[in-house]
Amino acid sequence: MSLVQTENLAKIYGSGETAVTALDRVNVKIDAGEFVAVMGPSGCGKSTLLHLIGGLDRPTSGKVCIENVSLGDLSDDKLTELRRRKIGFVFQFFNLIPVLDAVENAALPMMLDGAKAAQAKARAREWLTRVGLENRLHSRPDQLSGGQQQRVAIARALVAEPALVLADEPTGNLDTRAADEIAGLLRQVAEAWGRSVVMVTHDPRIAAYADRIVFLKDGTVVDETRLNSQNGNGAQVIRGKMNALAE
C-alpha cells in the first residue's frame, strides 16, 4: 500500500486567457520508505506538485491521498494538524525563523503540536546531532551558513517523526560537497529511518541518491525510472534520460 497517491491531479493558475496549467492529470504513488526525486525543466510544475502533496495548496481538480485520506476533505485545521504530524518540509529558501536559534527552530513542529518544551528541545538536539550540527545548537540562522541552515531545516522536518518528508531543491544553493552531504542525509532518512522522501532537484548527481525518478514536462509525468545497482551509474542514466526527453 502506498503512502501517497495522487489521482488525476491538476492545477491551473489564473483563469481565461492568462490561465497557466501547471499540472495536468498527474498520477503518482509513493511507497512508505521510498526516496523519490522529481525532475524536469524549469516551470514544468515540480514545486506545484510538491505543494499539492504537502497540502500547502489546493488542486484545481483531482485529489491527493495520504494514508488513504483525501486532503480535499480536510478542514484547514485538520490539514494543518496533518502537516504538523505526518509531513516534514525542507524549502529552498528562508527555512527558518530568524529570531529563534537552531534548537528552537528544529523543535518548532513539536512545540506547535503542544509538546513540552524540554522534550521537544531534547528531540531537536538529537536530530541536530544526527545532521552534524551538534556544535551549532544555539546559533541563530543569520549566524549559520546556507548548508547549515538547510540541515537545521532537515532536522526540523524530521523532529516530529513524520511519515513523509518533502524537499524542494534542498541543495539548490549549496556547493557540491554540502549538496552531497544533504542528499546523503535524505537517503539515510528513507533508508535507515524508514520515511518516504520526495525531493525536487535539477542536479542529476543529487537525483542519483533516490530510488526512483519522476520526470515532469509541461505539467505531466513523462517518464519514471527506478534506479538500482543493476543499471549502473545513476547520474549517467539520468543524464541520458534528460537528453532523450529534451528532444
Place this chain on the structure above:
Amino acid sequence: MKIQLTLAARYLWGRKLRTFLTTLAIIFGVFVIFGMNILLPTMTHAFETSVLNASGQVDVLVTNKSGEAFAPSIMHRIESIPGVQALSGNLERTINIPANYYRSGSVGALSLIGIVPRDAQQVRDYTMQKGRFLQNTDTRAAIITSSLADTLKLELGDELSIPTVNGAVKLKIVGIRAAQTLPGNEPVWLTLNEAQKLLNAPNRINTIEIKLDTTDAAQRTAISNAIAATIGDEYQLGGLASGSEFMASLQTAQQIFNLMGFLALFMGGFIIFNTFRTIVAERRHDIGMLRAIGAGRRTIIGLFLFEGLLQGVVGTAIGMALGYGLGVLIVEGTRGIYQQFLHMQLGAPVIEPGLVLLTIVLGVGVTLLSGLVPAWNASRVTPMEALRPNVVTVETRRRLNKWTIVGIVLMVAALVGLLSQNISLVALGGFAFLVGLALLAPALVKPIAQVFGAMLGFIFARDGAAELAQGNLTRQPSRAAITASATMIGLAILVAAVGLISSITGGINTLLEKTLGSDYLLVPPSIGVWGSDVGADETLAERLRSVYGVSAVSTMRFATTTVGDQTINLLGIDPVEFPKVSGLNFSEGDPNTAFEQLAKGRGLILNGVGATTLKLHAGDAIKIPSPEGEQTYRVIAVASDVLNTKITSAYISQENLKRDFHKTEDVFMQLNLAPNANRAEVDARLQEIVARYPQFKLVSGAAYLNEMRSLYTTSFSAFYILLGILALPSLIAILNTLAIGVIERTREIGMLRAIGATRKQVRRTILAEAILLAAMGTAFGLLAGLYLGYVMTLGLNASGLYPLQYSFPYAGVVAAVALGLLFGVLAAILPARQAARMDIIQALRYE
C-alpha cells in the same frame, strides 16, 4: 501557548528600537489619562476632608439641601426628638478677603460663624486661651484663634476689620482660642444677631449643630435617623460644601484632559495598528513557513496578540508609573496654591482602584484591539507565501477600487451634511469626512507624491533621491497613506482645535463686550465663585444710583441650589436694569421678551452648561429646592454671559431670589453713565462711595474688558501647549513608519549601497521620503482639521456651551504646516542615519 509567547518576546526583543517606538505611543496615552485622573480624586479628597473636618466635631449637623440659609423655626421640631441633648443654630459663611486688605498679614478668606453663645457652649467646648467667651449682648465683638492673631499681629482688645454688607466693620477681639488644628479657613466667632446683620440675613441660620445624649453607636444612628425623618426632604444631615462651584470647574478640566488622553491613546492604537500591519507584511515568510510546518490559524493570531499584549502591558505599566510621577509632581506643585486660595490641604495623591483598572483595560485593550485586524490578516497568510522569494511587493491597484469609491461617497455625504446646517447631520458628516479621507488617501498618494516630488526635485540636486523617494512611496500607496494618516490625525486635531479656540476666543470677545460693556464694574475678590464673596446690602446700589451722572445701576445677587448632584448658581438680576448695562447671548428663547418674562412668575434663564447638564430646553419646567421648600421654575430661555459660562447657572429675578432664598446681597454691579456725564467728577464720587466697601473693586468697563481678554488669552495659550503635547504622538507615528520602512528595506538599501549609492544619497532618499510623507499628511491634516474645526464650532454653538463665531484659523494653518514639515525632518533623522550607516554585508544577509 508557550511557543507563541517565546516567539512574541523574541520578535519584540529582536527589534528593540521599533518595539520602543511603538510602545511609546501607548505609554504616552496611559501617562496622560492616569496622571490627570489622579489629580481630581486627590483634590476631591482634600475637599471632602475639609467638609468632613467641619462637620466632624459635632454629633449631627443639619443644613438645607439648597445650601442656603433658612428660618430657625425647624429647630423646635428637632429639639423635641428624644435623644437630642442640645442644639445650636448658627450662621456660617466663608468670606473672601480682598488682597492686601490687612496691612499686618495676608489672609485669603475667613470663616465667619454667628452663634448664640449659650446654645453653642452646650454643643461644643469653647475653651478660651485668653479673654472671655461671647455674650448675648455683645455687638461688635469677636473671638479669633491664636493663629489668626499671630498672622495679623492682633492682641486681645484690638480691632479686627472685616468686609460686610454694610461696608468694612471693625470687631473688637474679646477672646482668643487655641490655634485650630484642622486645615481650612480661620474662624471668627461672633454673636448670631451680629452675624445676621453683617451678612444681611435677618433671622436666618444655615447650620444646626446637634449634640446627642449618648455615645452608643447604635442609639446614635437611631437618633440621627429620627432627625433625618423629622427634617424631611428639604434638609440634609451633614455640612455645607463651600467650594462646590470650584469642584465643578475642576471636573470640566478633567474631562478635557481625559479627552486628550483618549485622543492620545487613539493615536497610540493607530500607531500600533500601523506597525502591526507592517510587521505582518514583513513577516509573511515566517508566517507562511510556520503555517507550512503545522501552525494553525489560531496559533498565528495568538502570536500577534501576544506581541500586542506584551507591548500593552509594558507600555501601560510604564505609562502608569510616569503618570503617577506626573500626578505627584502636580499635586506637590499646586499644594501651595491650593492652600492659599482654597484653604484646603492636599493629601498624598489618591489612586482609586477603579482608575487603575480602567487604565489597564484601556492601555492593554487598545493595544490588543489595534493588533486584532493585522493579526487576523496574518492568519490568512497561506503557507504558499513562505515559498516565494521575498520581494517587496509593488501594489497594483486599479485606479478606482471600491474603497476609493466609498471614500468619495462619504466625503460627498459629509459636504451635503455640512450644507444642511442640521447639527446632527453636520456632526455625522464630520465622522464621514474623516473616514472618507482615510479611505481615499491611498488613491491620493500618487498624485500628491508626484506634485511634492517635483517640488522636492528642485530642492535636492538631481541625484535621484527625490525620484527614489517618490518611487518608494507610490509603490506601496496604502502604507504611505497610513503613515500620512497618522500625521493627518495629529495635525487635524491641532488645526481643528486652533479653529475651535479661535472661534471661542472670537465668541468670547463679543460676549465680553456684551456682558462687560458697562462703563463701570464693581467686582468682588472672586469672580464666578460667588458663594464666598461678601456683597453689599441695597444701600450701596442706592447710593450709587443717586450719584449725578449715573444713568443705570444693575446688581447681581447670588444663591445656590442643588438639583440631583448638580449644584446650580442662581444669579439674581433686575429684569429692568440688567438689560440696560449688560446682556446675555441667547441660544434658545426670545431675547426681546426674556427679561420681561423673568419679572413675571417663577421663571429662569438657564446658561448653556446648565441646559446641557440638566438636559433642559426653553419651555421646560424645573423643580429646585429652596429654603422655602421646592419651587417650580419655568425655563424661559437658554443664554450665557461671560462670567458664568463654565458653571451651571441660572438667572432669576431678584424678587424671586428674595422670596425663595432670602438673598438680597449684591455681589456684583455694573453701572452706566449718562451720555453727558462729567466722567472725572463721577469717578471721584464713585471711588468715595466704594471705598467704604473694601470687598469691591471699582474698575472701568474698558479696563476690565482688557484684563479679562488677556486672562482668556493666557488660559488659552496654556491650552495650545497641551495641544502641542497631543501632537507628539503623531511625531512618533511618522518616526515609526519611517523607521519601519527602513528596516523593511534593509536588504534593498544594502543592495543600493553595494551597487554604488553613497551614504549621502541613501540619507537623502530617506529624508526626501519623510518630507514627502509629512507633506502629504499635512495636506490631509489641514483639510480634515479645517473641516472638523468648523463642525465642532457649529456643534458647540448649537449646544449653547459657548457662544462662537467661526473664524478661520490662519495661525493654526501656518503652525500645522511648520510642525508637519518639522516633524517630517525630525522623524527622518534617526532612520536616515541608520540607513546610511548600514553595513552592506549585514544588510544583504538580513532576514
